[in-house]
Amino acid sequence: MAWFAREKPGVEGTAESEKRVRTEGLWLKCESCGQIIWKKTLDENMQVCPKCEHHFRLDARARLAMLFDDGGYEELDSRLISTDPLHFEDSKTYSARLEAMRASTGISDALISGEGKLEGRRVQICAMELKFIGGSMGAVVGEKITRAIERGLNKREPVIIVSASGGARMQEGAISLMQLAKISAALMRLDEARVPYISVMTDPTTGGVTASFAMLGDLNIAEPGALIGFAGPRVIEQTIRQKLPQGFQTSEFLLEHGFLDAVVKRSEMKSYIARSLSFFCD
Ligand SMILES: [Zn+2]
Secondary structure, eight states: OTTTOOOOTTOTTHHHHHHHHHHTTSEEEOTTTOOEEEHHHHHHTTTBOTTTOOBOOOOHHHHHHHHSGGGOOEEESTTOOOOOTTOOBSSSBHHHHHHHHHHHHSSSSSEEEEEEEETTEEEEEEEEOTTTGGGOBOHHHHHHHHHHHHHHHHHTOOEEEEEEEOOBOGGGHHHHHHHHHHHHHHHHHHHHTTOOEEEEEEEEEOHHHHTTGGGOOSEEEEOTTOBBOSSOHHHHHHHHTSOOOTTTTBHHHHHHTTSOSEEOOHHHHHHHHHHHHHHHHO
């Protein structure tokens, strides 16, 4: 022990600050009920608050691990990266931003695509990663989703897309908007072949993602309390000059108004999807 760590002598407050550093990040406050939760409890509970069932955001890797049997799947198209077709530059160049994002998240773009089994049935699952430039959809996300749909079509395996996105990727301009048409066309071929597609919306699902594949499922389901919409509430209020109703753009509001088929808790998501696929396929 002695040569691995030692107390720095003579400086008052050191031990106290070290203690603080060591406990930092072990606890967090629930943004919904205000309860202090041990992070480990949250990890064991699939990032759902044990007190109030508030669904914290889940990253793409954890999402796939949760849905695939034994957390195992084969990742596909993981080497696709954006070519920065517009040579876009804001506060820094888009290519530098992508590089930094790839380094910090360890994935090539805002979506992970995998194939494997869900309760014994072969499926294609795509999960969006919000931490990668706000889960925005550019050419890579569009291409990965389209390839997953085409694999589903060729192998006759159901497709599940878990959305978490701020919408189209502004740094790819019109090219990101073209993905809406490309994915929608692929989904139409899947539909014609009668292979099911389930859309799972999580917090937040907005913009071009809502306006295309997120709302095109044979089944459109969402996690509780997720923000789902096209434009944000402020923009809508300014446009229509009216106050929006309580709970506007939440999963529950959308379900009540017929935009969703179900609101499904995270703990029940996998079995719900499995049951639905049995209904569609068997
Ligand atoms: Zn809570």
